[in-house]
Amino acid sequence: MIFRWFESLIDIFREAPDKAPPKSVVRFYIYYLRQVWKVFVAALVVGLAVALIEVALFDFLGRAVDMAQKTPAAVFFQTHGTTLLWMAFVIVVLRPLSIGLHDLLVNQTLNPGMTNMVRWQHHRYVLKQSLAFFQNDFAGRIANRIMQTAPSLRESAVQVVDALWYVSVYAGTSIYLFAKADLLLALPLVLWIAGYIGMLFFFVPRVKERSWKASEARSKLMGRIVDGYSNVMTLKLFAHTNREEAYAREAMLEQTDKVRSSNRMITSMDVSITSLNGLLIAGTSGLALWLWSRGTVSTGQVALAVGLVIRVSNMSGWIMWVVNGIFDNVGTVQDGITTLAQERTVVDRDDAKPLVVTRGEVRFDDIHFHYGKAGGVIGGLDLIVRAGEKIGLVGPSGAGKSTLMNVMLRLYDLEEGHILIDGQDIAKVTQESLRSNIGVVTQDTSLLHRSIRDNLLYGRPDATDAEMFEAVRKARAEEFVPLLSDGEGRTGYDAHAGERGVKLSGGQRQRIAIARVLLKDAPILVLDEATSALDSEAEAAIQESLETLMQGKTVIAIAHRLSTIARMDRLVVMEHGAIVETGTHAELIARGGLYARLWAHQTGGFVGVA
Structure with a gap:
């Protein structure tokens, strides 16, 4: 009893100022x-x-x-x-x-x-x-x-x-x-x-x-x-x-x-x-x-x-x-x-309020961002993604597509300009509320070294088993999850994924990630090379899941495999941090610009097109 009394004198989890120590x-x-x-x-x-x-x-x-x-x-x-x-x-x-x-x-x-x-x-x-x-x-x-x-x-x-x-x-x-x-x-x-x-x-x-x-x-x-x-x-x-x-x-x-x-x-x-x-x-x-x-x-x-x-x-x-x-x-x-004792570089303002998404419109207003480098990554970009619109971001590597998503998620703060969601400046809302309203499936999907169940419920911790199973079904993951096992004898949804999900194949990790975002059900969706880890057959099988995932949402999709985004409402072509073309797939092909050249590379081999 005396030991417990002394052990209780310091509260390990006591409230303390959430600031950098001296x-x-x-x-x-x-x-x-x-x-x-x-x-x-x-x-x-x-x-x-x-x-x-x-x-x-x-x-x-x-x-x-x-x-x-x-x-x-x-x-x-x-x-x-x-x-x-x-x-x-x-x-x-x-x-x-x-x-x-x-x-x-x-x-x-x-x-x-x-x-x-x-x-x-x-x-x-x-x-x-x-x-x-x-x-x-x-x-x-x-x-x-x-x-x-x-x-x-x-x-x-x-x-x-x-x-x-x-x-x-x-x-x-x-x-x-x-x-x-x-x-x-x-x-x-x-x-x-x-x-x-x-x-x-x-x-x-x-x-x-x-x-x-x-x-x-x-x-x-x-x-x-x-x-x-x-x-x-x-x-x-x-x-x-x-x-x-x-x-x-x-x-x-x-x-x-x-x-x-x-x-x-x-x-x-x-x-x-x-x-x-x-x-x-x-x-x-x-x-x-x-x-x-x-x-x-x-x-x-x-x-x-x-x-x-x-x-x-x-x-x-x-x-x-x-x-x-x-x-x-x-x-x-x-x-x-x-x-x-390093100061945080991305912090909520003292008067930051939760983001409230009613429609899902995203507006990029004259934004500038350079990762602290002298050269330009994004400089003076303007873009409006209408509520419920599904756009594809296209462009060569280094064009600034992923950077655009990073600043929209406020993983970095802009140097100039504003990003607004339903008229609310993301710099003035809490980071937690911003990211809870955006579902993301990335190119490099990492899972936590925890159970498959824990990884899925990261999307929505209060989801029921029925909701979780439905998300897994829609992501076409119901066939392999029950067959998973780990070194400690755990199986199925209780099996651990390994560090960064190494015990699963790339396609399996991607399907778990998609199921997790399905469970999250955020009004804005970002797909950053979401099917890059899948072979053509698996990609075709999961397209229906992606269509389900995108229903009723504002979608921004990045893809080098242009066939995956050709059916989007609108394509936005970027180069050197700037928007150089916009339009539908058919319009851009007819225009014969950068998108048409990229499309020709992918459909006709790596041969230059005049």
Whole structure:
């Protein structure tokens, strides 16, 4: 019961501002620690109590030696019974209680709670990043930074607190106890502290910098390895195992070199601190024995001094490793900030309203978009797609057809101009409502590594089984879905599709995608090479499904296979980001322009037509 209470002190899924975390390391830490400040302060206070009790044990040791020397054995317990009972209470009760409470706060509350709270907030933020964000980085590296930044942040914060208390309490109380016995006895410790601080100032910045570089190299290595696994089919088709090994080997050598560089500094630091500690132990012990020989300090004070400096010496090594761990973790956090603190480039306005589609008219009004490049992709394009109209976008590769769809879905924001759906500027509506009103079947259909059922219900999570089965039937997928199976024995609709749907053929993936959009039943439909993965026989079989899918909807279809869109209400021909022709198939053929030449290429072989 006590474990559950401590485990419930941090709500992993607590409400938090949906904004980019700070880019400054210090402010990044404060941003998350402030969310758990009560637990963190409690751990701070308990950590102080643990450190004070640890020092008190050495003070008890010195007092016990002096009491034993000065008190006859026959009356020892009678004389010092109360003191001994108090010492026993501290050792047997207070010390285990304070350490247990500290462990509960760290292990049961902060470790799982704070770690996963930070991960959850990072995942939620990154999930809403723009498409360009994911296209510019390795998926593996992004995931690695989300997973590693949170525990590194928590661990370094807890380590700072523990090290802070132990250093300040041990150093402060030791100096006080030594000076209380004899002012000269405190001199070696004071000199040691000065030397220790000097070493920290020398080594810590260097360890921090090298740890950050090592963490960055580790993320790069992770990204390259995951990239290879994610594209294993391409790797095998091109027989490039050796090339992929070399690609990962290069990153692994870089990561190893950075870790070695960091570890060289750590070894140098460790040897230096050990040498300094030797001087502290020898100096304090020798001085304490000399003062004892002169009758200045008692035997108990010698025992206290020697015991404390040995403890301080041992702890200095621990603290140095903690400091190394702190800055290793800070390096990981710094590496994570480069990804996790990026501002979103496509965001909803504060006053954004849900899109309401009553008719389905789409208007492109003098739009400009260039993917940030100097050259033009789309510049000054105007187009009106009437409600319920079915148009085909035609043009050579690079003409801007898919770009037009990307900006209509607001995967990127326009540089100039407006896109309106039923008179509503898509820049002023919520992204979720915009995309929920547009059904899309893309050329490269990716399925989630989940069950076929889950993939289908992505179209409409509240759909009934009957509705799902009907969508599968209309997409001509009812024949193969019941026959599917996976490596864990799941079959049919429960079988998992594999990463990106690799366990299904291209045609099967496309049919599942069409069934998913049928289930979504959005008023506007985008078909981006929707039948490109199908052979001619399969395409003919599914044309009826597409006709059903398009009924009563505004449709924009992109296709290089012109026969699939020749029957559209209107064809729009694009070249270099501009509309160069519009009309029906027959009108464009008669005109003898770009469309006619493209049609001739496909129907008469790849022979130029004058």
